Amino acid sequence: MIRIAAVGDVHVDKDVLGRFRPALEELPDRADALLIAGDLTRHGTVDEARCFVTEFGGLGVPVVVVLGNHDHQSDQQARVTDVLTDAGITVLEGEATVLELHGHRLGIAGVKGFGGGFAGACASNFGEREMKEFVGTTEVIAQRLEAALMSVQVDALVALTHYAPVPDTLVGEPLEIYAFLGCYQLGRAIDATPAALALHGHAHHGSERGRTPGGVPVRNVAHPVIKQAYNVYQLLSDSVDSALVAN
Ligand SMILES: [Fe+2]
């Protein structure tokens, strides 16, 4: 069994320092790795990235993240990524990483993702150049996720995104903004692979649990949704959701 701790939308800046750390100190007793589903910072500055590293670095377990839209706000995402990488944190954008845990190989493939909407209420690749570019961005990112998921041979495979791959986990958000919270293309990409679990954030007012059309469990781990420092999920066991719950 592999235990994955996960959270998203921690939005760290100097005012958040110390808020997560007490619970994180206990994480190695409860989980084998920590996955963070984007919006690591509030405005994507280098200073905030350093604050994030102070809060989430040096935990004693591997930390794997994707960036969120907030981490792009200052157009410093490359420098933010460098700060995280220098601290030993793995940042995925169209790539996969493999962790060896208890003799099992855990594969994690990640992209930030993008909006576009879901069946019956989605943007289409038609009309103005700007609209085609919007949908084209969504489709390219989804293709990168699928390729990353398919690039590893592992015992358990997880898709990590910021934007949602299904509408189930958006319930609680206004319907009018679903198209800005996720897209069906991410769910379709996940369903084309042997992924066992999909984790995302971004929808602060959404719901924790959903499922792709192909049946892959989806969990919205945005901090305002799970209301604790992290949730723990099990892989290679009968149930995805762990009885182990952190504060
Ligand atoms: Fe967020």
Ligand SMILES: [Fe+2]
């Ligand atoms: Fe976000």
